[in-house]
Amino acid sequence: MMPTRALGDLEVSALGMGAMTLTQVPGVDSVRGIRAVHAAVDAGITLFDTADSYGPSGEMGVNERALVEALRRHPSALDRVVIATKGGHTRGPAATWWVDGSPGHLAAAARASAQRLGLDALPLYQHHRPDVKVPFAESMGAMRQLVDEGIVVRVGVSNVDAAQLDTAIRVVGDALVSVQNEYSLLERSSDPVLQLCEAHGLAFLAWGPFGGMRAAKGLGTSSSSVALVAERHGVSPQQVVLAWLLRRSPVLIPIPGASRPESVRDSAAALGLVLDDDDLRLLDAVAAPAVSAQ
Template sequence: MQTRRIGDVQVGAIGLGGMPMSIEGRPDEQRSIAAIHAALDAGVTLIDTADAYHRDANEVGHNETLIARALAGYGGDTSDVLVATKGGHLRPGDGSWTLNGSPEYLKNACDASLERLGVEAIGLYQFHRPDPKVPYAESVGAIRDLLDAGKIRFAGISNANPDQIRQADQILGGRLVSVQNQFSPAFRSSEPELELCAEMDIAFLPWSPLGGISHAGDLGSRFAVFAEVAREYGVSPQQVSLAWMLAKAPVVIPIPGSSRPETIRDSVGAVDLKLSPEELSRLDAA
């Protein structure tokens, strides 16, 4: 697969989002492992997860454990796979998402993720979401300390605005490698962050790039132009969505969630779909 850069490593230009395999509505483990293996077979080398991707309160890190198990059980070489996890969000088990951005919490969460992933250093560790109760500089300072201690190889942030992106890069001493924000045909308000990442030459990872777990399937019926372009090429509207965002800047690396082999295989096809400038402007205007 065509690759793009995170820090000083190249990863497949389409990554895999692990959330649908671990939260409410998740499939059995066998199907999730098959989806991860299909992604690896297709050349995916970036897998996005988080300690908070779980359903019940007593299974924190469900998705990290699942990914570690899938990688260990894969027949081929996985040495070039970058697992990107996150800390700072919690799920008490009632379906809600809460926050803790305190340095002490983040450092402990990172240690727990290291253990679940079974690695000496986490590939990419992302501060999941700013916590209004904790100064942003303190939370990002904890990520800097983890980087300095060698517990994480690369540092990223998520759900950040342009000021926070600049601030984080400064606190990290110019070592911020990625920003993960929501971006899809239905949610375009992260364009300024995408453009800033392109300017700063750091990776921009669109989350819920198909509109989210409950809306990904009906992308074509909600966005007629995406369906029209998809018909012209004989591909899915989801592939068109991913190709459209890949064309926005060379720093963009979408992480579509999948829990079935066929959906991640279809998404990977987006790297070979080259849309014309005229099609891209129609999609921009949709």
């Protein structure tokens, strides 16, 4: 049985699946992506994270459509899982990313996502990224309005600092259930946000748990501590990192991206990895690499 963690009034799997890589990476294999989603469902994963902006530049909703189509092809999957999507990013030509946190955009984006996903209301709708052109409280007011109108059931925020999270807590109220920020062995700048999540009973969804798509493959060589712990237990470096994250906080839910079923199954195996005190001391002491001055 997959352990669970709280997402507001829901219990979801302690490990989620980030769907971005199903459509974002070059040379996408859609058949393999469907197999990856099915492997996640079979492993007991019940939280799937997507966004309207994930996919080729200039086209919205690509990733949402790919994810929900894969779930529809698995018997009863849609009855067992929670699809979390995000709005507030837009895509331009040449792979550019823009931000639009205006109430009008968020309202239209939420309705479009619900339609693409075939849902009467979005189980978890996340504000993708603060927009410097729009007061954050105004964006949060729009998210609260979506709840009041029945378009959204629960609200999440993403890529926020502690002050922005305080604003979200004040404006959105009890409909706010989660934060999604980057967090990994080498990226812990969101520790103050994680502590706020613990204090307020919010789930912390950790994106980029391996340090990013490029870093994931090199975990065993970039950190001798990770390699040592992996060798001790006879597991992959990725499992070590996920097990460390799961021990980091009871509200933290890693959402590693995957486009291969083998990767999904390896990640799910991290739930059975028990790190001892020596392992944790080694991993806690890992420091981010120094950035040279430019």
